[in-house]
Amino acid sequence: MTGDTRAIGSGLAAQTSQFQQGAQRFVDTAKAGGFGISDNAGKAMLTALHSVLDGLDAARETQRLIQQDTKLGTSPDAQVIIAFNKDVVVGDNSAATSLQGLRDALTQIEAGINEAMRHYRNTDDDNASGVTKASR
Template sequence: MSAMTASMQGLKQAAESGSFAISQAGAEAYIKAIDDAEFELNAMSRQLNTVSQETKLGTSPDAQAMSRYNMESATGGGGTTGIVPAIKQLREALADAKAAVQKAIENYRQVDDAASSGLKRY
């Protein structure tokens, strides 16, 4: 997940620097995919509260160990990122990707406008 986040931040930086441009038509599929992913994450987020709660498995040492394991799997710890923090990172990566695509559209328009203003009209 952190590699994906870093990639999206790199894409956003490339767009902000002007080295990434895309037409509106070309960007529509990317924006739709990002919007669809964000919609699914929003639907999933309702269930994250349940996953983040301690499981009630009993008071035996094994039950307590399993309950801790479940919590760490959900919220992180014990060498795992956890599903809740991973989803948060994914949301941030998607936001960066959307910002990058929107900036890339602006970059494309600027290049296109500059090129068209250089053409002679008869």
């Protein structure tokens, strides 16, 4: 099954791809020291992000249940619908593929947040060190 099922998930796949590209730019900017995030703000962001990741993991469990063959019988029409349903759930342009792409992007963002927190701490330590030297 290729023709119609591609149309079902193609928009979601494109949006997921854009999100992944944005996540990579976020990580690259964080690694380059383009911004910093305080520990308090970073921890709040990570808590929210982990909540979303937990939700995605729960959705993946549900997806495992619905990817089973639909019980429609053995007629040729039923077999076509069974294959179509399965492709919609776990095919190349499926919700499962998009959810995994989203999860991967969020994991990248987590790394970017941690990097930005490290940058913030280093900058804060450097500034504190400069103040201490200046006060001597």
